Amino acid sequence: MAKFLRVDMSAKQAKFEEVSDKYLTLGGRALTSQLVADEVPAVCDPLGPFNKLVIAPGLLSGTNAPSSGRLSVGGKSPLTGGIKEANAGGITSQKLANLDIKAVIIEGKPADKGFFLLKITPDGVEMLSADDLAGKGTYEVTAICRERYGDKVAVITIGPAGEMLMPSAGVSNNDSDGNSSRYAGRGGLGAVMGSKGLKAIVVDCPKTFDAPVKDPERFKAAAKKFAKILLDHPVCGQGLPSYGTNVLMNIINEAGTLPTRNFKFGRFDKAGEVSGEKLAEVATARGGKATHACHPGCVMRCSNVYPMPDGKVCAPIEYETAWCFGPNLEISDLDVVAKLNYICNDVGLDTIEAGCTLGVLMEAGVIPFGDGQAAIAALEEVAKGTPLGRIIGSGATNAGKVYGVTRVPAVKGQGIPAYDPRSCKGNGVTYATTPMGADHTAGYAVTANILKVGGFVDPTNKDGQVELSRNLQVATAAIDATGLCLFVAFAVLDNPEGLPTIVEMLNAQYGTELTVDDVAALGQNILKVERRFNLDAGFTKADDRLPEFFSTEELPPHNTKFDISDNDLDEVFNF
Amino acid sequence: MAKFLRVDMSAKQAKFEEVSDKYLTLGGRALTSQLVADEVPAVCDPLGPFNKLVIAPGLLSGTNAPSSGRLSVGGKSPLTGGIKEANAGGITSQKLANLDIKAVIIEGKPADKGFFLLKITPDGVEMLSADDLAGKGTYEVTAICRERYGDKVAVITIGPAGEMLMPSAGVSNNDSDGNSSRYAGRGGLGAVMGSKGLKAIVVDCPKTFDAPVKDPERFKAAAKKFAKILLDHPVCGQGLPSYGTNVLMNIINEAGTLPTRNFKFGRFDKAGEVSGEKLAEVATARGGKATHACHPGCVMRCSNVYPMPDGKVCAPIEYETAWCFGPNLEISDLDVVAKLNYICNDVGLDTIEAGCTLGVLMEAGVIPFGDGQAAIAALEEVAKGTPLGRIIGSGATNAGKVYGVTRVPAVKGQGIPAYDPRSCKGNGVTYATTPMGADHTAGYAVTANILKVGGFVDPTNKDGQVELSRNLQVATAAIDATGLCLFVAFAVLDNPEGLPTIVEMLNAQYGTELTVDDVAALGQNILKVERRFNLDAGFTKADDRLPEFFSTEELPPHNTKFDISDNDLDEVFNF
Incomplete structure (x- = not known):
């Protein structure tokens, strides 16, 4: 049965708990953002005891849906002061999903100094001292953990930057080769993990693709179709793999x-x-x-x-x-x-x-x-x-x-x-308005602005950029909930079968009856939850702006400025 | 005739201009805040070309009203990101007032590096290179300027911190002995001055107490009475002078x-x-x-x-x-x-x-x-x-x-x-809510909390602190407009003749018919203008809060926390 792993770093205790209905059909960013919004006071100190670090696999992670192994990490960001979801590849997401853990929720703060390691296996959870790992870089920590706990384990860790509570510290996890280089990098969540006294999480699970699926045959067919959709697209099937x-x-x-x-x-x-x-x-x-x-x-x-x-x-x-x-x-x-x-x-x-x-x-x-x-x-x-x-x-x-x-x-x-916002203006709209702080992945308008994927919107002209960014931000939030890599979007934007096939996989896995419209609604809801958190944390329209110099300095060679009006920017979230 | 001196640092030009009716009866903080609100875009970069530095003597400065020589310096703060008025003693305010300069407005930003000195005399204004002063400390700069321009001049200057655009750099001016130690210190206005390429302003004026007064006899009587009110009070007449x-x-x-x-x-x-x-x-x-x-x-x-x-x-x-x-x-x-x-x-x-x-x-x-x-x-x-x-x-x-x-x-x-906000809770309310960022002078509740001036409000109890801080913030804003030292407030709070006598001086000087109520209205209006600016700059209720630890850690010896609710804090500006 799907469960949360709640880790209290004040008491150094971890326990599994049942997942209430509200969270059962959420995953990835949808789940981390909802949990952060529900459990973290928006005005709290990001490095204090009231912030939480939430780690969640995507809805499709741990199945054989292609490219579905993204891991979401969420919390209040010490860099932005707002809500944050950073996601990463690596092998952790699949392992957590195969342990049927929907999220790891790390809360509290130790009274003393010292670092700890959380070990999660099919048999249960252990909290171990990690003082011997403190101060070490992520490569060494990962190597030590793989030696200690087996070379198939996933290791989530922070480096000295996270231990030192630096606002741009990330959370790493490893790939299949043991490289600790898959980063939920943005927004300083490594410092949040450091503030909890948590140096590493080791996840041991022998399975990779066996997360629970209600209708395996239906799922298999949809996953196969989705793989073909990806491989048939020039970016997903040729550009990126080359x-x-x-x-x-x-x-x-x-x-x-x-x-x-x-x-x-x-x-x-x-x-x-x-x-x-x-x-x-x-x-x-x-x-x-x-x-x-x-x-x-x-x-x-x-x-x-x-x-x-x-x-x-x-x-x-x-x-x-x-x-x-x-x-x-x-x-x-x-x-x-x-x-x-x-x-x-x-x-x-x-x-x-x-x-x-x-x-x-x-x-x-x-x-x-x-x-x-x-x-x-x-x-x-x-x-x-x-x-x-x-x-x-x-x-x-x-x-x-x-x-x-x-x-x-x-x-x-x-x-x-x-991507400079003056000559890729759709991205400029995304940078300005996404609840995440400047983030290209939050609404990647390079697609239509430059790559001519999903249509074409002139990158140097202000027309159409707000709508482009809005649609992409909504779609991205939903994709970030599934655990699918954002790069599937290239194919999904160009192939009308893409999105229905994702929905088909979700319905086969969860026994739901979602429609394509529900996916858009999910994306909108994630953004609403995130924006509400930021509003409570003290953000206003004034935060949805680019730095001054983008509207006063022209960028060669096109010699354009960022000229999308404040009023237009304020229309991005008009839903 | 009262005039503004407008200094364009982009063009390195300075010119006098007529003061419109709107600003004629404003001075000090009332004038700097109104000008900043009217002329500076709230969202601008504090160190960019759109911010302005406004320097204004108080309404009573330059007369023989006792203790009326405070100088207000205003702008958008690089430290807080909000509106800022910092005020200082020293001899500049009186000299500007005797030149009938209501405000010096410094705007723009030089395209090139290099520093300048603005020289203001009864004969006019000059912009001189100050590259020979760049990098020097304020003591040396002041000594050089006094040697160069006479030992009676007032020297406004910044030190290396302001040149280096440090967010907590202040603006100094000198006392009668030539010490460059009278600081409009708070909020980083020294960095704003530095960003304009302005190292120093020298103000040469032989007169100290001859600012224009409409009814000199009436003014003299009121000023004399006000001096007696100050000297009769135990804090103003004995504590501070000892x-x-x-x-x-x-x-x-x-x-x-x-x-x-x-x-x-x-x-x-x-x-x-x-x-x-x-x-x-x-x-x-x-x-x-x-x-x-x-x-x-x-x-x-x-x-x-x-x-x-x-x-x-x-x-x-x-x-x-x-x-x-x-x-x-x-x-x-x-x-x-x-x-x-x-x-x-x-x-x-x-x-x-x-x-x-x-x-x-x-x-x-x-x-x-x-x-x-x-x-x-x-x-x-x-x-x-x-x-x-x-x-x-x-x-x-x-x-x-x-x-x-x-x-x-x-x-x-x-x-x-x-003053710790947990056991001087009135000051805690002021720190949290004043538009200035934590500032004891903005609503100095130490009066009733500790000194038993203007009544007594138990400093460790939350009751009455919001009202106390509100009243003091309003009164302070008005006093900061007059050029009177805030310390006159001790006497004014205890002596019912205090405030009417200030009003009498203002009416004698300006030929106005102000009442005591008008002074309170002036204070309220200043706060409204400042809060409006901050709102536009992106401040919200979340900014009107103390840091988390004041409500989670008890302060010995009283072992109290700051426990005034968010709702109560939001009632400070209920006018």
Whole structure:
């Protein structure tokens, strides 16, 4: 029977409890956001005893629905001060689902210092001291846990950044190879986990695809159909499996919306040096992999394995990470990008936030633009907890305040990702208005703006962007509830059979009679719940805005500004 | 004829302009807040081109009304993100008023780097390069300007903290002795001035008490009467003139509401070592002064001159500064307190914010509590602009985020001053609700809570605190418009002739027919204007709250928590 695992870190006790009807048909982001809204006071201190960390597999996770292994992590964000759901690939979601655990709810706060490890197996739950793991990076912690508990376990952990309560610390979990590099990175949930005194969660479950399904035959047919829908789409079936997400580098650069030198320019003349094509070439030559699945059963395999000159492996280098440490800092050395990525993975820091923060420090003149070695040296300060390391770990907005920088690319305290809002205006609407703080995944308008997936909306023109972002935000929230990777959206947007097939899988699994309209309603409801939380936490329309410089500075080469009016932005959530 | 001096720092031009009727009967805080509300977009970047810095003498400044030389400085605060009025003593207010300048409005932002000096004389205005002054501390800048332009000039300046755009940088001006130690300290307006490229404003005017008055005889009689009202009151006529504001140290300690060790305790066993009595003893023995007027014509003379062992002079050491560097840090060496105070004055940092920030760093374990030399060493990093110095300059809230500290005494991003809200609950209401961010001067309930001035309201009981704070906030806003020192309130609260006499002075000066009720209406209107700005800037009820720990941790020795409900707090502004 589906259950919650409630972990009280004040008493160091964990117990299973029945799932009430209200939560039975929720999963992933729908479940984490609903639980946070129901149980966390919106005005509480994100690092205090009243915040909770909620970890939930998606509705379809743990079945053989293709690409359905996303894990949602939720709580009140120390970075944004609002509600947060960050999701990740990796093998944890499937294991939790196969243990029939709908969510792990971590609450309270230990009175003393010290760190703990929560071990979840089919036999039950144990709370162990993790003082021997404290201070260690995520790679080492994961390796130790796999050695101690078996190499099939999933390890959720935080690095020193999370232990030090840094507002941009993430929560990692591992892929099948044991790499602790699948991150619920955004919004500082690693610091929330750190504030609870929880260093790691080990999930041991031998099964991967055996989560309960009411009608297995019907499910199998739908899952097979969905796999074909994905493989038939040019992005899901060809682009992503060839070069991974970093296939976008040249495309976004060509489109003139690649933020370069801290959002000063829209093109970087050396973008090719850090592109997916280049990455595939180098990785393959060094014995790595140009393509790789972040969790079993993914047909898109957009991940990669990049061997670094020092013998270590960075897996994967995502487009947004290649961007934030590459063009954003005017760095064109892929090995430097990989090194910065690896440091973040190990210390437990969100790469996008770290990249935006380094961009702000370069804007402030603390480090020169383009100086990869200086960027590496600065990022290495994070693990040491030096004042500079602390500033970097605090994120772009805080770093901007510390250094008096006005050109800070962030919304609601969270750094803006790899698509400039002035020439990919649909994404600009999403950055401004999503309850998550600037987040490209929350309503990925790059689809219609640049990739011409799901139609075409001129990226430099303000017309149609609000509607585009609205529809995508609603759809995304629903997808984030299913545990499906967001990238299925490419196929779903273009193939009218996509969404009905997802609904068919859900109905086969849960014995429900959902319609396509119900899925849209689910997405709307998630957004309403999240926005209500943020409203209670003190957010207003003034928080649904981009930084000033996007509307005063033109972005070359299109020389456009962000010109969507406040009134139009306020129409995004008109439902 | 009354005029505005409008200074466009984009074009480096300054011009006088006529004052429209709307602003003719406004002054001080009433004028700065109204101008900021009318001219500054509430959502703008505080350090960007759309913010303005407004400097205005009070309505009575420049006359011989006693203690009427307060200067108001306003703008959007980089520390709180809301509207800000910070006011200071010193000789500038009287000089501006005698030039018949109702306000200096500094706007725009230079495209290039470099600093400027604005020189205002009876003959006109000049904009001069100040690159030779850049990087210098306020003491040196003031000395150079007095040497260059005559030792009677008033010098408004910022230190390196303001140049470096630190969110807790203040705006200094000098006293009659040339000490650049009279600070419009709170809320980071020094950074706003720095963002405009303005290092200093020199005001040269030979007159001090000759501002235009419509009915001089009537005014003279009222002013004389008001002086007697002040001198007859035990606080204004005896307490303050004997030991200055630091007479409060032993009183507040005895009352058990002296925040000690970053608001952990309400009493400090060594409070006497940093008290006003001790200060007077040491200062006098070293040839300093136990009492001193911050501007000509003050009858309360609550300032002091403290010679330091290194031969320099710190003038004055106020109670709140002695507290924030003393009990707040568990430091009991008055010379250390003086040194920390002096460093702040010179680098151009608000002392209260710096003290709260050092408290947060001690809470984080970066510096040990009680270690004066470590505190001095840390504060000396500010002028160097090192990462630690930058963190200190960013204020308590930002430092708390950088170090993951939950016990951060601040509201709306501004550090809480020297009276613990758990056992001086009227002040707690003020801290929570004033549009200024935590500010003891905005509604100083210490009067009725502790000093039994204007009645008595039990400081540990929640009853009556909302009404007390409301009345004081309204009265304070009005007093801040007049240019009168807030300390006249002690006498005004106890003497029924006080307020009518202020009204009589205003009517004699301006030919108006104001009543006592009009003054209350003025106070209410100022608060409404300020709250409207904050609302537009994105503030909500959630911002009118104290930090979580004040309602979860009891404060010894009274062992009380802050227990005034959210609903009651929301009733403060019920007019």
